[in-house]
């Protein structure tokens with residue numbers, strides 16, 4: 402998969418994309434991530450990317466030209482263009498699954514007070530990572546890249562993400578490791594029994610119980 406990210410702050414991504422699973426996926430060629438500073442596409446003599454809003458108001462608004470030119474330069478018939486914005490559709494694990502099957506994603510990170518509304522015409526989707534406002538689309542882009550990359554073939558074992566929270570609409574079951582007792586807290590006996598059928602049944606019951614307790618809005622019945 403190819404992922405192009407349009408941002409005014411490419412340095413923000415270094416730590417996240419240069420460690421752990423994302424780093425390995427990049428090195429193994431499973432994902433090709435490229436950062437583009439859309440200021441480089443500005444035709445303004447001072448490389449300006451924003452301006453004051455028509456009709457008045459505070460703050461600066463991202464202009465169309467640098468973002469249109471950058472997207473049009475990168476876009477092919479395989480591209481899905483996504484705008485990160487708090488007014489987009491709320492991102493869920495099922496979106497990560499769906500987007501992990503695409504060939505090419507172009508992610509546009511907004512910044513400052515907002516962007517010229519006409520930038521929306523460039524986009525196939527508008528995504529929000531939750532009902533709160535961040536300073537820009539950089540962290541939301543990292544969230545998309547991380548959640549999508551881990552689902553790409555061969556990045557992590559399929560059975561690891563199949564049992565993850567949300568994968569089948571339920572939260573994950575509880576897990577434990579050594580020692581058997583810690584600070585007076587015991588590992589449930591069933592996990593020490595060696596009876597795999599019993600363990601499987603217990604895990605299913607616990608996933609359901611946890612989902613009902615913690616996230617009654619998920620299916621859980």
Ligand code: ADE
Nearest residue numbers: 485486487529530535541
């Ligand atoms: N930009 C600022 N806040 C955001 C959010 N919650 N989701 C996506 N993009 C954003």
